[in-house]
Amino acid sequence: MDDASTRPNLPVAMTDDIVASSRDAIITIDPKGRLTSFNPGAEAIFGLRASETVGRTVAEVFLPIEELDVFTDCVLEAVGNPDQEHSANISLNRGNRVLHLSVRAALLRHKGTGDRVGVLVMISDESERVEFLAKSAERERERAATGRFIVAILTIFSVFTLLLEPIQKLAQARFFDFGPVMALLTLVVIAFMINRWFSPSSATIGLNLRPQRRYLIEAVVWSIAACIPMTLAKYLSLGLAQNPGDPPAPLFSFYVLDDGTKVDSVGLYAIGLLVYLISVPFQQFAVRCAIQAPLQSFLTGVVGPAGWIANLTATLLFAVLHAHLNPVVSLAVILPSLLWGWLFMRSDSIVTPIVSHAIIGVYAIFILGVFAGLDQV
Numbered sequence: 241m242d243d244a245s246t247r248p249n250l251p252v253a254m255t256d257d258i259v260a261s262s263r264d265a266i267i268t269i270d271p272k273g274r275l276t277s278f279n280p281g282a283e284a285i286f287g288l289r290a291s292e293t294v295g296r297t298v299a300e301v302f303l304p305i306e307e308l309d310v311f312t313d314c315v316l317e318a319v320g321n322p323d324q325e326h327s328a329n330i331s332l333n334r335g336n337r338v339l340h341l342s343v344r345a346a347l348l349r350h351k352g353t354g355d356r357v358g359v360l361v362m363i364s365d366e367s368e369r370v371e372f373l374a375k376s377a378e379r380e381r382e383r384a385a386t387g388r389f390i391v392a393i394l395t396i397f398s399v400f401t402l403l404l405e406p407i408q409k410l411a412q413a414r415f416f417d418f419g420p421v422m423a424l425l426t427l428v429v430i431a432f433m434i435n436r437w438f439s440p441s442s443a444t445i446g447l448n449l450r451p452q453r454r455y456l457i458e459a460v461v462w463s464i465a466a467c468i469p470m471t472l473a474k475y476l477s478l479g480l481a482q483n484p485g486d487p488p489a490p491l492f493s494f495y496v497l498d499d500g501t502k503v504d505s506v507g508l509y510a511i512g513l514l515v516y517l518i519s520v521p522f523q524q525f526a527v528r529c530a531i532q533a534p535l536q537s538f539l540t541g542v543v544g545p546a547g548w549i550a551n552l553t554a555t556l557l558f559a560v561l562h563a564h565l566n567p568v569v570s571l572a573v574i575l576p577s578l579l580w581g582w583l584f585m586r587s588d589s590i591v592t593p594i595v596s597h598a599i600i601g602v603y604a605i606f607i608l609g610v611f612a613g614l615d616q617v
Contacts, residue, residue, distance in 0.1 A: 265341075265363035268348060271356060273297045273319045285332070285339065285363060307332050311343055311363075318345030318359045329366075340370040383538055451589035459583050459592040463599035466579060467608075470600075474608060493609020513606055517598060524593045527558045527577070528584045536585075551581030572610070576600050 265282035269275055274297050278290040286308075293301050298319065302312040307330070314328040325346045332339040341363050348360040475491055536550035543549060555577040562570040579600075580593035604610040 263365065265361075267361040267363070268358055269298060269315065269319060269361065270358040271319070271322075273299070273316070275301060276358060282363065285341065285365065287334075311341075314343055315345055315359070315361055318361070322347040322356060322359055338367070339365060340367045342366050379541075448587075448589040449591055451587040451591050455583070455587035455589065455592050456595060458586070459596045460599065462579060462583065463596040466576060466596075466600055467603045470604060470610070471608060474610065490609075492607055509606070513602065516601065516605065520597045520601060521590075521594050523558075523561070524580065524584075524590060524597055527554045528581065528590055528593055531557060532581055532584060547585045551578060551585060554581055569610075 263281050263284075265285045266277070266279045267275060267282050268277040274295060275293050278288070278293045280290075283289055286305075288301070298312060298315050302308045302315070310328050311330050314326050318324075318326040325344065327345070328343045330341050330343060332341065343361065343363050345359055345361045347356060348358045349355065350357050471491070478491065532550045532554035535553055536547050539546035539549055555574055558577045559570045559574050562573050576597070580596050583592040583596055584590065586592070
């Protein structure tokens with residue numbers, strides 16, 4: 241069995257190379273407190289050169305630097321009491337970055353005789369680990385707040401769905417369904433209050449009102465593209481539903497109410513259009529900022545396609561909000577809602593789904609007359 245005397249020793253030059261190549265700071269100090277070595281890692285961390293430090297005492301080198309009081313005390317204690325290991329954690333400001341350092345000082349002995357030759361000080365840069373732990377802790381706090389936020393919002397949506405029928409009975413007949421709209425606005429207000437209570441960040445809820453221009457252009461282009469198959473679908477459905485000998489039904493029915501009544505009054509048309517455009521931002525805020533964005537934040541790191549799962553969940557809830565109109569209408573909003581959720585994911589802004597919703601909604605309801613088309617199918 242090999243003993244210490246028969247084990248191969250590293251050449252001194254190789255040992256010096258290892259010390260010089262180390263990213264950690266390595267400092268040696270003699271029993272009188274003078275620095276005997278100061279490797280490149282130490283130069284990088286402290287911003288000092290070996291030629292300026294070697295041969296000088298610990299007090300001369302480090303005491304003038306205010307940020308190093310804890311470090312200096314640790315090293316001086318190690319010099320005065322070398323039989324014990326001393327450690328400390330310090331932070332240094334380096335421009336826009338803070339270095340988090342772990343300091344360990346231990347007795348340095350001569351390899352051959354075992355005599356005390358000084359103190360070995362090793363300083364490890366733990367900045368990446370500390371930053372990772374800080375981000376992880378912040379992430380967990382954000383996830384906890386987001387989880388509570390989602391539970392509260394889902395509860396509100398459930399109550400809204402249960403109260404939908406009595407709300408409808410209070411709506412004004414044969415004009416515009418103000419009951420569900422007012423309930424939705426109330427939902428948004430409550431969601432906003434909950435948001436202020438749990439305080440997730442604006443980035444978490446996607447409340448960005450200044451998207452990049454290319455995302456706005458993308459929203460417009462995709463919205464126009466979505467109107468084309470919608471028009472073709474209605475055209476084909478009207479052709480299939482038409483009886484022989486009957487005059488062809490108009491493709492563009494303009495504004496038609498939920499029950500199929502066509503609005504001929506320009507004033508009522510304008511009021512309906514205005515109310516719809518006002519409701520669009522509130523709908524998208526409730527679905528995207530109150531549901532999709534927090535849910536995506538909550539699921540990120542837990543499941544792979546967190547964005548699409550959040551988008552699908554928000555879309556299904558959005559479809560539920562239209563269940564009082566017509567089951568077919570409720571199903572018809574699923575694909576546009578997925579598009580709006582995708583635009584929201586890409587831009588991280590609530591503006592793009594609002595723009596797309598306004599374009600598609602106005603075309604479908606106030607120009608194409610999608611309700612009339614669906615009623616005829």
